[in-house]
Amino acid sequence: MTEPRLATHILVKALLRQMDTAGQSMMVLKKGEAEAGSLILVITEQGRPLYLLERAFLPEGRYGWGRAAIAEDADESEFTRYIDKRKRFDPDLWIIELEGQQSESLALSLLA
Numbered sequence: 001m002t003e004p005r006l007a008t009h010i011l012v013k014a015l016l017r018q019m020d021t022a023g024q025s026m027m028v029l030k031k032g033e034a035e036a037g038s039l040i041l042v043i044t045e046q047g048r049p050l051y052l053l054e055r056a057f058l059p060e061g062r063y064g065w066g067r068a069a070i071a072e073d074a075d076e077s078e079f080t081r082y083i084d085k086r087k088r089f090d091p092d093l094w095i096i097e098l099e100g101q102q103s104e105s106l107a108l109s110l111l112a
Contacts, residue, residue: 005063008094009034011111015096018110025099033092039111040068040086042079042097043104049079053104055111065108 012028019026032038039055052068070082087093098107 007035008037024103027097029097030095032094037092037094039094044099
Protein backbone atom coordinates (compact mmCIF):
# COMPACT_ATOMS: atom_id res chain seq x y z
CA MET A 1 0.00 0.00 0.00
CA THR A 2 1.33 3.44 -0.88
CA GLU A 3 1.32 6.36 1.50
CA PRO A 4 -0.73 9.43 0.55
CA ARG A 5 1.26 12.38 -0.71
CA LEU A 6 0.83 16.08 -1.16
CA ALA A 7 0.67 17.57 -4.63
CA THR A 8 4.11 18.59 -5.88
CA HIS A 9 3.18 22.26 -6.28
CA ILE A 10 2.19 22.38 -2.58
CA LEU A 11 5.50 20.81 -1.56
CA VAL A 12 7.40 23.35 -3.67
CA LYS A 13 5.44 26.27 -2.19
CA ALA A 14 6.12 24.99 1.34
CA LEU A 15 9.79 24.55 0.50
CA LEU A 16 9.99 28.09 -0.91
CA ARG A 17 8.42 29.48 2.26
CA GLN A 18 10.77 27.46 4.49
CA MET A 19 13.85 28.58 2.53
CA ASP A 20 12.70 32.20 2.60
CA THR A 21 12.08 32.07 6.37
CA ALA A 22 15.54 30.58 6.93
CA GLY A 23 17.20 33.15 4.66
CA GLN A 24 18.32 30.46 2.23
CA SER A 25 18.41 30.71 -1.54
CA MET A 26 16.02 28.65 -3.67
CA MET A 27 15.06 28.95 -7.31
CA VAL A 28 12.53 27.00 -9.37
CA LEU A 29 14.42 26.24 -12.58
CA LYS A 30 11.59 24.25 -14.16
CA LYS A 31 7.98 23.82 -13.17
CA GLY A 32 6.57 20.39 -13.74
CA GLU A 33 3.15 18.81 -13.43
CA ALA A 34 1.38 20.43 -10.48
CA GLU A 35 -0.14 17.34 -8.88
CA ALA A 36 2.32 14.51 -9.39
CA GLY A 37 5.51 15.87 -10.97
CA SER A 38 8.86 14.36 -10.05
CA LEU A 39 11.45 16.45 -8.18
CA ILE A 40 15.17 17.03 -8.67
CA LEU A 41 17.08 19.22 -6.23
CA VAL A 42 20.23 20.83 -7.61
CA ILE A 43 22.52 21.56 -4.67
CA THR A 44 24.94 24.37 -5.51
CA GLU A 45 27.81 26.18 -3.85
CA GLN A 46 28.51 29.71 -5.07
CA GLY A 47 26.46 29.01 -8.18
CA ARG A 48 28.32 25.81 -9.13
CA PRO A 49 26.37 22.55 -9.00
CA LEU A 50 27.74 20.10 -6.43
CA TYR A 51 25.28 17.23 -6.86
CA LEU A 52 21.69 16.36 -7.69
CA LEU A 53 19.14 14.69 -5.43
CA GLU A 54 16.18 12.88 -6.96
CA ARG A 55 12.97 11.91 -5.26
CA ALA A 56 12.01 8.37 -6.17
CA PHE A 57 9.25 5.94 -5.30
CA LEU A 58 10.74 3.11 -3.27
CA PRO A 59 9.65 -0.55 -3.34
CA GLU A 60 8.33 -0.19 0.25
CA GLY A 61 5.61 2.14 -1.05
CA ARG A 62 7.09 5.44 0.10
CA TYR A 63 9.27 8.18 -1.36
CA GLY A 64 12.95 8.65 -0.66
CA TRP A 65 15.90 10.70 -1.88
CA GLY A 66 19.07 9.60 -3.60
CA ARG A 67 21.97 11.20 -5.40
CA ALA A 68 21.98 11.15 -9.17
CA ALA A 69 24.72 9.10 -10.79
CA ILE A 70 27.09 11.97 -11.62
CA ALA A 71 30.78 11.92 -10.72
CA GLU A 72 31.84 14.11 -7.79
CA ASP A 73 34.33 15.97 -9.97
CA ALA A 74 31.80 16.53 -12.79
CA ASP A 75 31.81 19.86 -14.57
CA GLU A 76 28.71 21.97 -15.10
CA SER A 77 28.12 20.59 -18.61
CA GLU A 78 27.66 17.07 -17.21
CA PHE A 79 24.95 18.34 -14.85
CA THR A 80 23.28 20.13 -17.77
CA ARG A 81 23.36 16.98 -19.94
CA TYR A 82 21.90 14.86 -17.12
CA ILE A 83 19.09 17.35 -16.44
CA ASP A 84 18.32 17.73 -20.16
CA LYS A 85 18.09 13.94 -20.48
CA ARG A 86 15.74 13.73 -17.49
CA LYS A 87 13.54 16.53 -18.89
CA ARG A 88 13.20 14.64 -22.21
CA PHE A 89 12.33 11.43 -20.34
CA ASP A 90 9.97 13.10 -17.85
CA PRO A 91 8.27 16.33 -19.02
CA ASP A 92 6.42 16.51 -15.66
CA LEU A 93 9.71 17.05 -13.81
CA TRP A 94 10.30 19.94 -11.37
CA ILE A 95 13.88 21.20 -11.01
CA ILE A 96 14.68 23.17 -7.87
CA GLU A 97 18.05 24.81 -7.15
CA LEU A 98 19.18 25.17 -3.54
CA GLU A 99 22.29 27.07 -2.44
CA GLY A 100 24.47 25.17 0.03
CA GLN A 101 24.19 22.07 2.13
CA GLN A 102 22.24 23.86 4.89
CA SER A 103 19.49 24.38 2.31
CA GLU A 104 19.62 20.69 1.49
CA SER A 105 19.09 19.77 5.15
CA LEU A 106 16.11 22.12 5.44
CA ALA A 107 14.60 20.82 2.22
CA LEU A 108 14.96 17.15 3.09
CA SER A 109 13.47 17.71 6.54
CA LEU A 110 10.35 19.12 4.87
CA LEU A 111 10.22 16.77 1.88
CA ALA A 112 11.05 13.52 3.70
